Amino acid sequence: MEVLEAIKTRRSIRKYKATPVDDRTIELVLEAAHWAPSWANTQCWRFIVVQDKDIKNKLADTLNPTNSAIDAIRQAPLVIVACAELGKSGYYQEKPATDKGDWYMFDVALAMQNLVLAAHSLGLATVHVGRFDAKEAANILEVPQGFCVVEMTPLGYPDQVRDPRPRKELLEIVFYDKYGAT
Numbered sequence: 001m002e003v004l005e006a007i008k009t010r011r012s013i014r015k016y017k018a019t020p021v022d023d024r025t026i027e028l029v030l031e032a033a034h035w036a037p038s039w040a041n042t043q044c045w046r047f048i049v050v051q052d053k054d055i056k057n058k059l060a061d062t063l064n065p066t067n068s069a070i071d072a073i074r075q076a077p078l079v080i081v082a083c084a085e086l087g088k089s090g091y092y093q094e095k096p097a098t099d100k101g102d103w104y105m106f107d108v109a110l111a112m113q114n115l116v117l118a119a120h121s122l123g124l125a126t127v128h129v130g131r132f133d134a135k136e137a138a139n140i141l142e143v144p145q146g147f148c149v150v151e152m153t154p155l156g157y158p159d160q161v162r163d164p165r166p167r168k169e170l171l172e173i174v175f176y177d178k179y180g181a182t
């Protein structure tokens with residue numbers, strides 16, 4: 001699938017078939033993630049592929065019951081949890097190099113967006129999930145000190161078709177030369 005088409009046709013999917021995803025396909029989406037750019041090529045991201053049903057259910061329990069992705073975490077044949085090593089991205093000579101501090105969220109987001117677009121191009125569905133108890137998820141997954149859990153996505157074949165959600169007009173978000181100038 002062509003990149004622009006993948007960007008425009010990807011949707012957040014919250015209903016999944018039980019159909020398994022083969023190992024080669026899982027590897028392809030992980031490869032797409034690891035080709036993302038990162039701060040000084042520090043590659044702070046780590047990915048945990050969760051296929052164990054009990055662990056998936058425990059992860060689903062870290063989502064607030066009002067989170068509409070909760071069933072997707074239980075249903076999908078696997079969940080990919082993105083973690084980050086802290087104190088690497090955004091750092092120069094072991095100190096934060098900018099007013100933003102640690103850039104791990106940015107680098108993990110780039111990798112995960114590569115992953116979801118690659119998944120979509122292979123006919124798979126995903127949804128970025130950020131609203132959950134990341135500390136509890138880290139306990140469940142035995143994530144070591146110095147690392148944190150950032151997001152997770154179910155990965156599997158879609159069991160729903162979704163219309164695109166609206167986006168702001170470019171006029172509202174793009175300025176020329178100075179902020180606010182159109």
Ligand SMILES: Cc1cc2nc3c(=O)[nH]c(=O)nc-3n(C[C@H](O)[C@H](O)[C@H](O)COP(=O)(O)O)c2cc1C
Nearest residue numbers: 010011012013067068069127128129130131132165
């Ligand atoms: C950082 C981030 C966190 C998100 N967290 C959740 C979440 O916890 N639960 C959920 O159902 N969707 C979550 N979403 C999905 C968004 O709701 C979705 O991307 C947005 O509504 C646009 O829809 P689309 O992805 O189909 O274009 C998240 C998306 C992003 C980028």
